[in-house]
Amino acid sequence: MKNKVILLASDQLGRGDKDLGEGVLETFFTILKQKEDLPVAVFCMNSGVFTLTERSLVSLQLRDLEAKGVDVLACKTCVEHYEVENQLIAGKISGMAHFIELASQYEVLTLS
Structure with a gap:
């Protein structure tokens, strides 16, 4: 994950059952945070911003x-x-211009 930016475009991972998708996304980030090589940034857009609120584990x-x-x-x-x-x-508010800047410098991994 080193030198990557994660674009989080949804509050769940994959299509289908919403509860399952939320659980899979939580598992992804639980495992990711235990790794030595972490991404440079996580940029949340669209319903991905809900993952930064109390309503999302x-x-x-x-x-x-x-x-x-x-x-x-x-x-x-x-x-x-x-x-x-x-x-x-969690997180801080940023603009699309900042994401474009990050995307021009690092590989983007999109989760949706």
């Missing part, structure tokens, strides 16, 4: 990644669209 894993030095970012437009500005418990 993934937020706990993302906070742990943040504590280990990974930039955890939320798309400003998406946060405003879903009206979750005051609900974020």
